[in-house]
Amino acid sequence: MLNGLDIEGTSPLHRMPVRGKLIVLFVAAIVLFLTSDLRFLVPALVLAATIYLSTGIGLREAARRTRFVLFTVLLVAAANYVFHSLHEALAVFSRLSTLVLLAAAVTATTGISTFMDEITRLLTPLERFGFVRAADVSLAVGLVIRFVPEIFARYQDIADAHRARGLPVRPLSTLTPLIILTLKDADTIAMAIDARGFRRH
Amino acid sequence: MTTRDIVLVALFAAIIVVLGLLPPITLGFIPVPITAQSLGVMLAGCILGAKRGAGAVLLVLLLVAIGLPVLSGGRGGLAIFASPTGGYLVGWVFGAFVCGLIAERFAREDKGELTQFLAFLAASIVGGIAVVYLFGIPWLVYMSGKAFFETALASLVFVPGDLIKAFVAMLAGRAVLAGYPLLPQRA
Numbered sequence: 001m002l003n004g005l006d007i008e009g010t011s012p013l014h015r016m017p018v019r020g021k022l023i024v025l026f027v028a029a030i031v032l033f034l035t036s037d038l039r040f041l042v043p044a045l046v047l048a049a050t051i052y053l054s055t056g057i058g059l060r061e062a063a064r065r066t067r068f069v070l071f072t073v074l075l076v077a078a079a080n081y082v083f084h085s086l087h088e089a090l091a092v093f094s095r096l097s098t099l100v101l102l103a104a105a106v107t108a109t110t111g112i113s114t115f116m117d118e119i120t121r122l123l124t125p126l127e128r129f130g131f132v133r134a135a136d137v138s139l140a141v142g143l144v145i146r147f148v149p150e151i152f153a154r155y156q157d158i159a160d161a162h163r164a165r166g167l168p169v170r171p172l173s174t175l176t177p178l179i180i181l182t183l184k185d186a187d188t189i190a191m192a193i194d195a196r197g198f199r200r201h
Numbered sequence: 202m203t204t205r206d207i208v209l210v211a212l213f214a215a216i217i218v219v220l221g222l223l224p225p226i227t228l229g230f231i232p233v234p235i236t237a238q239s240l241g242v243m244l245a246g247c248i249l250g251a252k253r254g255a256g257a258v259l260l261v262l263l264l265v266a267i268g269l270p271v272l273s274g275g276r277g278g279l280a281i282f283a284s285p286t287g288g289y290l291v292g293w294v295f296g297a298f299v300c301g302l303i304a305e306r307f308a309r310e311d312k313g314e315l316t317q318f319l320a321f322l323a324a325s326i327v328g329g330i331a332v333v334y335l336f337g338i339p340w341l342v343y344m345s346g347k348a349f350f351e352t353a354l355a356s357l358v359f360v361p362g363d364l365i366k367a368f369v370a371m372l373a374g375r376a377v378l379a380g381y382p383l384l385p386q387r388a
Contacts, residue, residue, distance in 0.1 A: 143207075152219045155219055171369055193204050
């Protein structure tokens, strides 16, 4: 049910280390906002689109994934065109679309577990100050992925129970039992985790 | 945090993900569809309190960042944070925290029913709406270039839907406090 957005492949971007990709993305995010020169922004957009498609994602899937974000970018660009100038609209559109496509390219070429390993490594320095334990974060991520299908099935059961009694399925009357039933499991799950010694430190 | 707290945070994050899988509701008098996911942010604060509530939301954002399609409409990946509306997501974390702070402070079990209702409503409006917009609008303004005023103004169409969500969060928050109180035992 919860599948990652990464695409299998061996493109240069796939082989690049996660940290490198994130640094490039971060630098791009800063540089793109420094200029409004279309001679720089338009080629950047073309380059970003080429990089995104070079991941082997396919045009249709690429469009499906970015259409919602690109739609908000288009709205912002349209506002610039209506209230300011065409130049400003094009600059905003190119700048934001470039960033969105680059970010989507990083997501498409980085597997969930690879990314999680990198996050764990980045969190380790924080451990020393006692903010968070990196192992706990991985545990929590695993728990969410494990329990989403179960909670969704529980929601369907509650909705069915409403229908069987001829009641309309309203957010309020489904949410409260869903939350109480789900959180009541917490004790059992916590006990199961402790019994297996997953968190011995 | 105890193991139980971590499990509660993870389960609530899973509930927020499930809320994004439900179809959005359209109401005649509001121009935009209402998704239940941002309701989850208010609920996280109202039910789990400040620290665990913010933790649950942060966990959802971590899943988004590592590339899981956990936001409403199957959205996910780093592109979401690069979008003009990314600030609202960052605001969710602080929103859930503030919502939890207010709920912890004022929605005590020994208080009357009306006080609890009002506390949850205030928590949802201040944390779940005001704080979220406090992060969302400056981000949008920064990303919008010169048309910042117009785009910031346009984002106000979401306020009526958010007020309805705050109302639902108030009722659900109070119902959970009565049925299975977690707010008093803080992380």
